Amino acid sequence: SDAVEAVSVLVEAHTVWDVTDAEGRIPADVAFTAGHQRSFDLLTLYGCSVIRAEIDDGHEREAKRQRTIHFSYLQEKLRYEDERLLDADGRGVMMGWEAPLMVKHAELLMPKGSDGLDVLNVGFGLGLVDTEFLK
Structure with a gap:
C-alpha cells in the first residue's frame, strides 16, 4: 500500500x-x-x-x-606502611585488620582436607589470603 x-x-x-x-x-x-x-x-x-x-x-x-x-x-603506585597497603591518595587497598576475614575466606574456599584444589588469586595485597591457602 x-x-x-x-x-x-x-x-x-x-x-x-x-x-x-x-x-x-x-x-x-x-x-x-x-x-x-x-x-x-x-x-x-x-x-x-x-x-x-x-x-x-x-x-x-x-x-x-x-x-x-x-x-x-x-x-597507580602503591606503598606499604606498617600493615597497610595504600594507594596514591593514601586510601587503604589492603589492611592488616583484614587478616581474620582472609582466614575465613580461605577456610570456606579450601576446607581442611581438601587437598588437590587449585586456587588462582589475582589480588596484589599483603598476601594474607595467599598465606592461608598455603597452610
Missing part, C-alpha cells in the same frame, strides 16, 4: 520515529489506530532497533568509562 511505502521511505531515511502529535501519539499509534498493521509493524520494529542501538551505545560508553577508571587505578 502507499502507506507502507511511505513508512518504508521514512524508516530507511532514519527519521525520528517517536515524534508526537498534539495528542501525544507517535506515528506507530496513529498507524495502529487507523488499522494500518504493516505500517505499525514497520514503525514498531524501527523504534525497537533505535532503542536497542541507544542502549548498546550507552552500555559501550559505560564500559569504556569503567575500563578507563580501572586502567588508571591499576597504574
Whole structure:
C-alpha cells in the first residue's frame, strides 16, 4: 500500500520515529489506530532497533568509562606502611585488620582436607589470603 511505502521511505531515511502529535501519539499509534498493521509493524520494529542501538551505545560508553577508571587505578603506585597497603591518595587497598576475614575466606574456599584444589588469586595485597591457602 502507499502507506507502507511511505513508512518504508521514512524508516530507511532514519527519521525520528517517536515524534508526537498534539495528542501525544507517535506515528506507530496513529498507524495502529487507523488499522494500518504493516505500517505499525514497520514503525514498531524501527523504534525497537533505535532503542536497542541507544542502549548498546550507552552500555559501550559505560564500559569504556569503567575500563578507563580501572586502567588508571591499576597504574597507580602503591606503598606499604606498617600493615597497610595504600594507594596514591593514601586510601587503604589492603589492611592488616583484614587478616581474620582472609582466614575465613580461605577456610570456606579450601576446607581442611581438601587437598588437590587449585586456587588462582589475582589480588596484589599483603598476601594474607595467599598465606592461608598455603597452610
